[in-house]
Amino acid sequence: MKMNIPQPTGLPAEPGMPARKKASFWKQVSRNRFLYMLLVPVAIYLLVFKYAPMFGEIIAFKNYRLADGIWNSPWVGFEQFEKLFASREFYVVLKNTLLLNLYHLLFAFPVPILLAILLNEVRVEWYKRTLQNLLYIPHFISWVVLGSIVIALLSPSTGFVNYLLKGFGLEPIYFMADKLWWPVSFIVSGIWKEAGFGTILYLAAMASIDPTLYEAARMDGASKLRQTWHVTLPGIRSTIAILLILQVGKMMDVGFEQVYALRNDAVTSVAEVISTFVYTRGLVNLQYSYTTALGLFQSLIALILVVSVNRIIKAMGERGLW
Amino acid sequence: MNERSSSPAWFRWLNYIFLALCAYATLFPFINIIATSFSSSRAINAGEVFMWPIEFNLDAYNNLIRDGQLIVAMKNTVIITLVGTALNMLFTIMAAYPLSKARLKGRNVMLMAILFTMLFSGGLIPNFLLVNTLGLVNSYWALWLPALISAYNMFVMKSFLEGLPEELEESAAIDGASEFTILWRIILPLSKPVIAALTLFYAVGWWNSYMNVLIYIRSTDKLSLMVKLYQMIDLVSTELLRGEGVLQAVITPESIRAAAVVFAIVPILCVYPFLQKHFIKGVLLGSIKG
Numbered sequence: 078m079k080m081n082i083p084q085p086t087g088l089p090a091e092p093g094m095p096a097r098k099k100a101s102f103w104k105q106v107s108r109n110r111f112l113y114m115l116l117v118p119v120a121i122y123l124l125v126f127k128y129a130p131m132f133g134e135i136i137a138f139k140n141y142r143l144a145d146g147i148w149n150s151p152w153v154g155f156e157q158f159e160k161l162f163a164s165r166e167f168y169v170v171l172k173n174t175l176l177l178n179l180y181h182l183l184f185a186f187p188v189p190i191l192l193a194i195l196l197n198e199v200r201v202e203w204y205k206r207t208l209q210n211l212l213y214i215p216h217f218i219s220w221v222v223l224g225s226i227v228i229a230l231l232s233p234s235t236g237f238v239n240y241l242l243k244g245f246g247l248e249p250i251y252f253m254a255d256k257l258w259w260p261v262s263f264i265v266s267g268i269w270k271e272a273g274f275g276t277i278l279y280l281a282a283m284a285s286i287d288p289t290l291y292e293a294a295r296m297d298g299a300s301k302l303r304q305t306w307h308v309t310l311p312g313i314r315s316t317i318a319i320l321l322i323l324q325v326g327k328m329m330d331v332g333f334e335q336v337y338a339l340r341n342d343a344v345t346s347v348a349e350v351i352s353t354f355v356y357t358r359g360l361v362n363l364q365y366s367y368t369t370a371l372g373l374f375q376s377l378i379a380l381i382l383v384v385s386v387n388r389i390i391k392a393m394g395e396r397g398l399w
Numbered sequence: 400m401n402e403r404s405s406s407p408a409w410f411r412w413l414n415y416i417f418l419a420l421c422a423y424a425t426l427f428p429f430i431n432i433i434a435t436s437f438s439s440s441r442a443i444n445a446g447e448v449f450m451w452p453i454e455f456n457l458d459a460y461n462n463l464i465r466d467g468q469l470i471v472a473m474k475n476t477v478i479i480t481l482v483g484t485a486l487n488m489l490f491t492i493m494a495a496y497p498l499s500k501a502r503l504k505g506r507n508v509m510l511m512a513i514l515f516t517m518l519f520s521g522g523l524i525p526n527f528l529l530v531n532t533l534g535l536v537n538s539y540w541a542l543w544l545p546a547l548i549s550a551y552n553m554f555v556m557k558s559f560l561e562g563l564p565e566e567l568e569e570s571a572a573i574d575g576a577s578e579f580t581i582l583w584r585i586i587l588p589l590s591k592p593v594i595a596a597l598t599l600f601y602a603v604g605w606w607n608s609y610m611n612v613l614i615y616i617r618s619t620d621k622l623s624l625m626v627k628l629y630q631m632i633d634l635v636s637t638e639l640l641r642g643e644g645v646l647q648a649v650i651t652p653e654s655i656r657a658a659a660v661v662f663a664i665v666p667i668l669c670v671y672p673f674l675q676k677h678f679i680k681g682v683l684l685g686s687i688k689g
Contacts, residue, residue, distance in 0.1 A: 105504060111578040112497035116509065119494040119548065123512055126545045130521020130529050147528070192421065198414050210675055211422040214429075217671060217678075219607030221625045222663050225656060226428045229435065235653055237431055240446035273425060277682050301410060333610050338629065352523075359524045360614060372522035380519045399514055 137370040143363075150366075157370035166354070167371070174350040178328045180260060185268045186324060189275030190317060194305055196276060197283045209280075212273025220270075224338025227266045228253055254343040263339055263348075278320065279313050286312035315395050326386040329379045351375050429664070436460070436657035443653045459658035469662055471620060472627040479612075479623055480605040483543050487601040488594065490547040491556055496582060498553075499560035517550045527614060541615035542608075549604075552597050555684055559593040560586065596681025599674055606667065624663050631656050 106113065137157055139150040161167050192212070199205040215223060230236050231252040239249040252258045286308065294304045333352040340348040351371060359368030387399065430450050435443055436459050437452035447453050463469050494513070498506055521529075526545060535541040563586065571581050587594065609625035616622055622630075 102504070109497075109500075109503055112500060112503055115493040116497050119490060120509070122490065122544075122547050123516065126526075126529070126547070127516045127520070128512075130525040131519065133521055133525030133528055136525065136528070141528075192418075195414055195418055198411070199418065200411075204415065208418050208422050210672070212425055213675060213678075214668070214671065215425060217603055217607075217667050218664055219609065219625050221607075221609055221629045222660050225628065225631075225660055226432050229432060229653065229657065229660075230428055235443055235446050237446065237449065243446075269425065269428070274682075277679055281683055301407075334608075337610070337613075355523050356610075356614075360527060365524050365528070369522060369524045372524060376519055376522055383518050 134369060134373050134376075136366050137373045139366055141366040141369070143365075153366075157366050158374070160367065161370050161374070169346065170349050170351055170354045170371075173347055174329060174331050176347075177260065177263060177331050177350065178324075180264050181267060182321075182324060184264050185272070186321065188268050188272040190279055190313070192272055193276040193279035193283065193313075194309060196280060197309065198301075209273070209276070212276070214273075215270045216274035218270070220332075220334040220338040223266060223270055224335070227262060227339065231262060253339070253341060256344055256347050259339075259344040259347055263335070266339065267335065278316055282313040282316040283309060318393060319390060319395060322386045322390055326379070326383040328382060329375050432657050432660050436654055436661045438654060440652060440654060459652070459654040462655055463658050463662065469624065469627055469659055472622055472624040473662070475621060476606060476624040479539055479542060480602055482539070483546070483605040484598060484602045486543050486547055487549070487552075488598055491549070491553050491597060492587070494548055494553050495556035495560055496586065499557045501561075513548075513550050513553060523614075530615060536615055537617045537621065539616075539621075542611045546611070549601070552600060555681070556590075556593055556597060559590060559684060563589055592677070592680055593684055595677045596684060599677050600681055603667070628659050628663055631659055 133147065136147060136150065138152060138154060139147075140153045140156075141147065141150045145151075196205060196208060199208065231238050231250075233239050233249040233251045238252070242249055250258060252262050290308045290312075291304055294308050299307065329351065331350040331352060333356065336348060336350050336353050337356075340353065355368045355372050358364045359372075390396075427450070431448065434450055434452045435448050437455050437457070438448045439454035439456055439458075442448055442453035497503055498510060498513075500506070530536060530541045530545065535544065567585055567589075568581050571585055572578075576584070607625065609623065609629060612623045612626045613629075616626070
């Protein structure tokens, strides 16, 4: 993030006239005092609510007790991390987090691309707009609501899906309580919520493809499928790349709200992810330092991922995230 | 219809039908839950409800209204959303406007400081301990203050403001307008599209969020709609495990849960048709310039 700050005063910044330079600096600050005044509360906010908690991560190296506070709790070095890496639960939670993200990448990520390609073929404007508006709706609904709808729909006794299964003479399935079916329900519900809304960026990218490319392809006798392959997909390639890489950058994080809305005690072994684990162990069972160590581990890996991802984007010749 | 439609007619029809099915699949769960909320317990337990209420009745809604807890929770959610969104917009503008000025000394430091919060954050437990130390637990300030500015939204706003012509401000300044007047009378009216989009993003976020309420709010009468709703479903997910019948007495009946769900989505569905174009504009603003 390199920005050129124009030198507003015509003074050459020569050595030997530091007093003048300093004066002009203060003059400049005072000329912009309204802007700085706006920024003061923002800076206080950042320090107190964003940077102080980062400093609070030091309790990962302490044995934090509420009564002692951050300062007086005893230092324990890397003991919390050693305990964490030696525990079986850490690997279960890490595995679940990575697996759910991997499934998402494999099965959910391509859906908006396919949907956008199909929507892009719709030539009747009002029909296309109606479809889009309907497909976007779940994006605006809370996971609690979507979760409770999913649970109701998949209920083995009263849910409509199992009613259908029974109608075909099949055994009802306990989707939400089955270790094999729970991840499926998780991914499908994620597609339900975000696939439609995810098409917006792809559709925008497709709209900016030069129509003469399609014309040329048609002249060459390219079928619809080949036009899609040779014109549409290359046209949205950079959008796909950026979104894909961003997704990889989030590998260590499965959103708390979706898991929390869908999980239950029967599937903990596949559904407990880092965010829910930190919540239950940290805030419900009050293991502050232990879970902070896990949180810190997660944040550091995430930071490394995002920074490397940004490198990759730039190396590919795309505009980086910063 | 432009002349790109070289695809065969059968493909076009198949595509139209397939997409209609997708839209239907997206909406069906909502239709089903609405139908359930108006159906009799007998029909629900028999699994007969599809798209239309069976043995129509309003018992579930009467129950909810008599109970009154969801009404209180909805009122709380409205307060959380309105105040939260107002604070968000105030602080987002306060950050984005000065930072959109290239001439401002120290701007890069501030931008880096904000960008870094997007890459690395203090995590759940340190945040909780901070809020706890400040004595904000069980107050809505515990929700509002830590989330005053979304860094992403701030960057969207900043890039929008950078796109406004500088001369407007200069000529207003020559006319003797104060800086506050310039911001209020000239900049903000010109920024209506981005303000609309960000207000909506923030508001929907507040309406739907529940993790923060789960963590920070303790009194039952201060809980938000989503957390109240979660407590209702949680009882039923235990039912799944213990088998039917055991917990029957404490389980919220299916129809009441359905009614509660409808209660929570109706406000969003009501405003959605009028506002969706702003959302889309917002997403595109963010992607192109942010």
